[in-house]
Amino acid sequence: MRKITILAIAIIFSLTTNSYAQNSNIEYGIKAGANYSKFTPDLLVDGLDFAQYKRKPGFYLGGFLNVDISEKLQFQPELLFALQGTGVLIEDIELVSSGGSTTVSDFESNINESTIAVPLVFRYFFTESFFMEGGPQLGFIIDRNEKITKDPFEQYGNSSEVAEYDFDNFDLGLTVGTGYNLSEDLIINGRFFFGLIERDNNIKSSVFNLGLEYKL
Secondary structure, three states: OHHHHHHHHHHHHHHHHHHHHOOOOEEEEEEEEEEEEEEEOOEEEOOEEEEEEEOEEEEEEEEEEEEEOOOOEEEEEEEEEEEEEEEEEEEEEEEEOOOOOEEEEEEEEEEEEEEEEEEEEEEEEOOOOEEEEEEEEEEEEEEEEEEEEEOOOHHHOOOOOOOOOOOOOEEEEEEEEEEEEOOOOEEEEEEEEEEOOOEOOOEEEEEEEEEEEEEO
16 A cells, blocks of 8 residues: 555656656755644534544654746645644543442543645745745545543543544645745745545544745
8 A cells, every 4th residue: 555655646746747847947845844733523423522623733844846837826746744633532521430429531532643745736926935825735644543641431440442443544635825935945834734535434634734945
């Protein structure tokens, strides 16, 4: 599966850059930053809230190509590694001890997804430095794990177990954002990604990114 993912990414970059390579100015660079992600919508059972998804911090890093299409328009395909996912909160779990006493507590966990992200964005410059951007983004989830951070059952000598299942490893959505050229080679960039397809039957991704780009 990983070989197929790498091949797909290579094909995407080849198709999106070869048509510009001979006649356009192409620049290369690296980028990195922080993200703030969650799943949507909240998990419902019988129409009622069962679990809430909370944003959690992560990071991304990778590289990009930047292609001049016209004086104000650029095309920028990127290849990024991102650690993102969601926090999970289940509130007001009632626990009854062997003595009959009742306590109420919450369950909390973090789901981390290691993702290869391929944004394909177009940038339009309103001034020499300020731009807005948008385009499709593909995601290939190569690993997923969940860590329980608050387990209400531990006080009774039991521990919750994380369910293992075959998760969907492809994501597709749109990314929109803005940025500013701090210098000829250094750019600050913020984006919002929202998933268009449902994964694992009902979830979609929602990710805020903020970071820096450096042209080599």
